[in-house]
Amino acid sequence: MELTEKQKYFFEYLTERIAEDGRAPSLRQAALDMGVSHTAVAQLMTQLERKGMIEREGHYGRTIRLFSKSRRHQQSGRGRELPIIGQVTAGLPMYAQQEWEGAVVVDDSLFAGENLFCLRIRGESMRDAGILNGDLVVCEPRQYAENGEIVAVLITGEEATVKRFFLYSDHIELHPANKDFQVICYPFSEVLVQGKVTGVIRGKNSEFDGGGE
Structure with a gap:
């Protein structure tokens, strides 16, 4: 790169x-x-x-x-194995299993970072950000997010979703990237950031707009 x-x-x-x-x-x-x-x-x-x-x-x-x-x-071109952890509903939150459902081998030069993990997407709420139903999103573990970043979050400690994150003085908003879905507001106590989405594993024509940098 x-x-x-x-x-x-x-x-x-x-x-x-x-x-x-x-x-x-x-x-x-x-x-x-x-x-x-x-x-x-x-x-x-x-x-x-x-x-x-x-x-x-x-x-x-x-x-x-x-x-x-x-x-x-x-050093480029080396493979690395990333765990696939449960499934995430893009649209409506679902229970996130804290168990591997498999693993995927990726090019180390494309996905840098420590302790990366993957989540599988179900739904079309992040379609306009290039995240489609069935995709694997690659996440960098972290417990915070900058406004506009796409993150994987746990809702009420047991449900997960992938959305754009926005922090306000009295609440958190999770924004879809599809006009057919609504912005969802949560109190601080109900949202736990699990990781920033840094890439998408799909086909050779996939595109991704994750905000931030």
């Missing part, structure tokens, strides 16, 4: 700072040097790690290994 201009600039910045100081700058220092927010630096760090450009020791560690483009090409 090629780097964006922002990612290239940040990678060059890291290379220079590590060469000068012997270690990576803190997120706070990097934000000051680059004139961006702490959150923006954290996102760039995660993006570079996903693309195989850097490797961190611990999520907040300042020990970072930098990899060349040639090293990334050598």
Whole structure:
């Protein structure tokens, strides 16, 4: 995967700072040097790690290994097995089994990240985001979401659905990507984010618009 201009600039910045100081700058220092927010630096760090450009020791560690483009090409193309966990109804929430119903082998260069898992979709409520009935969505485990991101959430602790997430001062809204379905509102206590959807496994012509980055 090629780097964006922002990612290239940040990678060059890291290379220079590590060469000068012997270690990576803190997120706070990097934000000051680059004139961006702490959150923006954290996102760039995660993006570079996903693309195989850097490797961190611990999520907040300042020990970072930098990899060349040639090293990334050598590492590409390896397979990895992702568990398929239950089924998710896209449209109406259903009970999410916390058991594997199988596994799928994917190209490691296409799906980076730790502890990824897959959920199978039933329904058409996310059709306009390129998530169709029968698809497998690849999820990065996390318990938070940014507004507009597509996430897998548990409803009332036992039911799951895939929707766009929006947080408001007094409630959470889960938005479908199909005009035939309605926005659903929930109190904070009834929604538990399980992971961000980072990709879809279907056919070679699949498209996906997950928001966020």
